[in-house]
Amino acid sequence: LQKGATGARADDTRSLKGPILDWITPHGENLSPPLSRHIKTDRGFRHERTGELLCPTGLDWNDPE
Numbered sequence: 001l002q003k004g005a006t007g008a009r010a011d012d013t014r015s016l017k018g019p020i021l022d023w024i025t026p027h028g029e030n031l032s033p034p035l036s037r038h039i040k041t042d043r044g045f046r047h048e049r050t051g052e053l054l055c056p057t058g059l060d061w062n063d064p065e
Contacts, residue, residue, distance in 0.1 A: 017038065017040065018037040021035055024053060025049075031047075031049055033047070035049075035050075
């Protein structure tokens with residue numbers, strides 16, 4: 001049962017990688033640098049757009065301090 005649940009969870013998150021990129025990309029624009037639809041290692045705080053979305057609302061992502 002646990003093996004099935006783990007496999008289902010992995011399938012769910014795998015299927016979200018592409019749609020999330022579509023959702024976070026401003027309409028009519030491209031992300032720079034581009035993000036791969038199949039690799040997560042270049043996301044999170046390592047990328048300008050995903051880092052901005054992960055930044056707490058009380059902080060300014062564009063302020064280096």
